[in-house]
Structure formats: C-alpha cells, structure tokens
Amino acid sequence: MKRWSCIYALLLCFVLALPAQEREVKLKIVQTSDVHGNYYPFNFITQKEWAGSLARVHAFLQKEREVYKDNLILLDNGDILQGQPTAYYYNYIDTVSPHVCAEMMNFMGYDAGNMGNHDVETGRKVFDRWIGECNFPVLGANIIDTSTGETHLKPYKVLERDGVKIAVLGMITPAIPAWLSENLWQGLRFDDMEQTARKWMKIIREKENPDLVIGLFHAGQDALLMSGKYNENASLDVAKKVPGFDMVLMGHDHARECKKVVNVEGDTVLIVDPASNAIVVSNVDVTLKLKDGKVQSKQIEGVLSETKDYGVSEEFMKKFAPQYDAVNQFVSKKIGTFTEDISTRPSFFGPSAFIDFIHTLQLEISGADISFTAPLSFDAEIRKGDIHVSDMFNLYKYENMLYVMNLTGREIKDFLEESYYLWTNRMKSPDDHLLWFKEKRREGAEDRASFQNFSFNFDSAAGIIYMVDVTKPKGEKVTVVSMADGTPFNLDKTYKVAVNSYRGNGGGELLTKGAGIPKDALKDRIVFSTDKDLRFYLMNYIEKKGVLDPQALNQWKFIPEGWTIPAAKRDYEYLFGKDNK
Structure with missing residues (x-):
C-alpha cells in the first residue's frame, strides 16, 4: 500500500x-x-x-x-x-x-x-x-x-x-x-x-x-x-x-x-x-x-x-x-402599356405622374374622398411601353394593404402638416434648400440617408387642392383651398381617407403625432381594408385598362414659387446629379 x-x-x-x-x-x-x-x-x-x-x-x-x-x-x-x-x-x-x-x-x-x-x-x-x-x-x-x-x-x-x-x-x-x-x-x-x-x-x-x-x-x-x-x-x-x-x-x-x-x-x-x-x-x-x-x-x-x-x-x-x-417567367408577363415614362424623382418636389397614379388607384378602388401616399422607393422609374409584372415592384415596393379611415378635416390638415414638416426645410432665403437634408450622408444608405427623415413618410394628398408654404413653421405650412371638385373643404367634417396599412397602423406617426389620434384608437377609424396587397390591385387595374396615360393631377404646390422652383432645381441636382433628369 x-x-x-x-x-x-x-x-x-x-x-x-x-x-x-x-x-x-x-x-x-x-x-x-x-x-x-x-x-x-x-x-x-x-x-x-x-x-x-x-x-x-x-x-x-x-x-x-x-x-x-x-x-x-x-x-x-x-x-x-x-x-x-x-x-x-x-x-x-x-x-x-x-x-x-x-x-x-x-x-x-x-x-x-x-x-x-x-x-x-x-x-x-x-x-x-x-x-x-x-x-x-x-x-x-x-x-x-x-x-x-x-x-x-x-x-x-x-x-x-x-x-x-x-x-x-x-x-x-x-x-x-x-x-x-x-x-x-x-x-x-x-x-x-x-x-x-x-x-x-x-x-x-x-x-x-x-x-x-x-x-x-x-x-x-x-x-x-x-x-x-x-x-x-x-x-x-x-x-x-x-x-x-x-x-x-x-x-x-x-x-x-x-x-x-x-x-x-x-x-x-x-x-x-x-x-x-x-x-x-x-x-x-x-x-x-x-x-x-x-x-x-x-x-x-x-x-x-x-x-x-x-x-x-x-x-x-x-x-x-x-x-x-x-x-x-412570372415577372416577364405583360400586363399593359404606359404612354409616358414615370419616375419617383419629381415626387419630392411637387405632384408627379408616378405618385398620382397610385393616388388615382387608391381613390378608385376604395371610393374614398381623399388619398394619402408617399414615394416608397427613393429612385424608381417605369419607362413607357409594355408594362410587365416586374414593373409592379418598382411602382409599389411593399406588400401593404389599402385602408379607408374616417378622419376629420382638421386631422387631415394636421396629418399633412406633419408630413411636410418631415419633408421640407423651412426656407429663410431663396438660396436655402427646399428639402430637409442631413448634414452628412452615411455610406451604404444613400437611398434614405440624404434626407433628415425617411422619404417613405413624405405623404402628399389627392382629392383636395392645397398649398405648402415652406417659409412657415410646422402647423402653418398647409393651406387647403377646396376639395378637388371645387366644393368647400371643412375642418369639422369627417372624410373617408385612403391610406396604406403601414400608415393606417401608425407607421411614420403621421396619424398619431401629426393628426393627434391615439395609437390605440386607430383601429376604430378603419372602415374598410382590402384582403390583398395594393400591388395586386395595381396589376389588375393596369390589365383591365390595357393602355394608360399616367399624368400628374397637379392638385398641390410648394410656395412661394419664386423661391421653391429654383430651389427644387438645385436640390434635384444635389440628389440625382446634373445629367440625370
């Protein structure tokens, strides 16, 4: 042992x-x-x-x-x-x-x-x-x-x-x-x-x-x-x-x-x-x-x-x-014809055929009085001629549904005030930027980092005539002149408004922070929802029409035009370059 x-x-x-x-x-x-x-x-x-x-x-x-x-x-x-x-x-x-x-x-x-x-x-x-x-x-x-x-x-x-x-x-x-x-x-x-x-x-x-x-x-x-x-x-x-x-x-x-x-x-x-x-x-x-x-x-x-x-x-x-x-094979299917080129580029500076085509569709399939939508892609283009399924992903980037919501005239105005606040610089001189840019762009995020805020929250409206004064502060920028048919727009009246499901659920906070509707109350404002995504209805709409001539509705504008028109030209070149018109 x-x-x-x-x-x-x-x-x-x-x-x-x-x-x-x-x-x-x-x-x-x-x-x-x-x-x-x-x-x-x-x-x-x-x-x-x-x-x-x-x-x-x-x-x-x-x-x-x-x-x-x-x-x-x-x-x-x-x-x-x-x-x-x-x-x-x-x-x-x-x-x-x-x-x-x-x-x-x-x-x-x-x-x-x-x-x-x-x-x-x-x-x-x-x-x-x-x-x-x-x-x-x-x-x-x-x-x-x-x-x-x-x-x-x-x-x-x-x-x-x-x-x-x-x-x-x-x-x-x-x-x-x-x-x-x-x-x-x-x-x-x-x-x-x-x-x-x-x-x-x-x-x-x-x-x-x-x-x-x-x-x-x-x-x-x-x-x-x-x-x-x-x-x-x-x-x-x-x-x-x-x-x-x-x-x-x-x-x-x-x-x-x-x-x-x-x-x-x-x-x-x-x-x-x-x-x-x-x-x-x-x-x-x-x-x-x-x-x-x-x-x-x-x-x-x-x-x-x-x-x-x-x-x-x-x-x-x-x-x-x-x-x-x-x-x-799926994306190559022809669904219609466009007589004009359309691009998201002009949509940052005023009414555009690209955005107003979506507005028109939203109003037509929903029966709403007013439509809200934003450029979901920073730089998308569809050339005139034959339109295929692939073009639909350029026209509408996400699988959003379409909602119709009850909003008062005042909530509509406040919604737009928030949108244009996020979108535009408050111009103090004719040499200022029209759009609100970041001071420094981040590499790899050029599609969204040029702007101070996300451009997919830059909602414009159709169904109303209005002006946006970029010299004014938030709350005083938007003046609604009338409905698109010339009848009066009433701040106290309730309107049916077409929005995508992202916006209708509070995305971008235009309805909550802007219109002042509590997040928990948004669901009660929804009176209609599609059961399929908007891209599906866009495809059906184009197939049904066959030949389309998309044009800007020209229902709103930036003012004072003596400042905003030259500023828009400068900012366009800042974003897309001089030779990319």
Missing part, C-alpha cells in the same frame, strides 16, 4: 510539473442582413445585373471556408423574405414548393437566423412556413406568444467550435405594432430589447457559461421612441448598457457601420452593420487564447467585405437555376 502511495505521489508531481496546455482558436463570424429577397445576382425589378445577392455571398463563403472550415459561423439578421419578386413568388404564388429562401440558406450552411420586421410583414402563414423549412434556428428572444408568455422562437443558440462555446442571442425591433396590422402577427407581442437582453444575458451566463456572446439584433443604432412606447433601433443602447456582449451585429437601418464601443463595465464591444442587399457582409475575425481549456484573452476585429470582389458562385446558380427560371 505504501508502495502504491509513493507511485501516486510521483505521478501527481509529474502532472503538476507539466507546462499548462495553451492553444489558440481562430473563428470567422459572417453576417448578412436586410437581404430583401436579393438571392440572385440579377434584379428582377430593374431587369439588370445586381451588385449584391446570396449567390455572391456564397462565393465569399467558399473562399473563407477553405481557411476556416467549420470554424466559420454564418448568421443572418432578418428582412430576407421581402423585397424582390423572388421572395414574393415563393411567399404568395408558389406556396407548394419548398420556400427557395429556406433552401438557399440551408445550402449555404447558415448556423442561425433572426426575424426582421419585413419578415413579419409577410404574415404568420408565410414566415412560420419558412422557419419550419430552415435547418437552423430562426431566433427571437423578444417575440412572445401571448397565450403562453413563452418565446415564439428560440431566444438564443449555443454553438461549439474547437472547444469554444458561442452564444448567439437574437432580437427584433419591438416597433412592429407601430407599423403592421395585427392580423400579420396575431397572437404575438414584441418586448423591449434592453429588458429582454438583461433577462437572457443572465440566463445565458448562468446556464451556458459561454466563451463568446454575440448579439444578433434586427435594429439600428439611432434609438428613437415610436408611438410613444416602442424603442426602435436600440442596438447600440443594448451593447453599451447590458454587459456581456463581445459583439453586436446590427441590421434594419440599411447603413454600413463597423466600430468599437465601450460598455458600462468598461469592456469593448464590436458593432457591425452590413447595410442591405448583400452588397457587403460583416466579416469578423475572433482569436481566442486558451489555457487548460479556459479563455485567457480575446481579440475581435471586424471589417465590411464587398461581395462583388468574390464573383458569383456557379455551384449556387446551378443548384437554384429552376427557381430562377420560374421567377423570371
């Missing part, structure tokens, strides 16, 4: 004398976000080759996996199910075949996904079907099933690579109810991001004890309160205020970002946002040094990588060629 004790003692001394085991683990984290249906390197709307696409991302992944192999972690941050006809076709037209988005993501080897607001906008039937077909979890820590109080989706995913434990916590902007009709997300609620992050960070730390924590948040970095209660774009706030994240991968705001911030405990957090359309990806290198299996140090560096530099994956294109052909 004494002999064995001596042997054990000698063995113990030998083990203790061994040097501590040290090793290095290198990980690659790749994030896509706001792909918006851009799966192929071809834009089915403009019928042109496309800079982004999952096909290009796959080529990038093939190259990186040669080095990192299984240590490459691929994440998507939402808004992948809406934007291109490819997504629309498999959302609503071919609902029998496997969803092409799920098939592509499975093929590419995604490790986790996240929900975006435009994924929710497709409706529960669509997004639940897509989630069910994905071979990886789609996360949503703050998407709660109201009947059980539990999360509708997995809150987080734990991955293990080369002995390193990685936790990915997914969240969505909670402002969904401010934009989308409840029938699209029936039975769900969307909790505050910061509160949710605190709750799950505690659980993740205690239960999982991870070596690396990634926040995958479909929300931007410029926090603002929507409808007085939904904290939109809280990603940066969470990164700074909730300790524990090594990196926060953002989305939603379509603006490129790659920087480091310091949280409340003095730790550094990497913040990355690849903007939209898979033109760039978030490309993060993580180097961990371990000693006896425990992480001693972490080095985290991120860049934004251009996918165009890697070409197009032939393997991807061959694999999904049948689906490409099906979508191409």
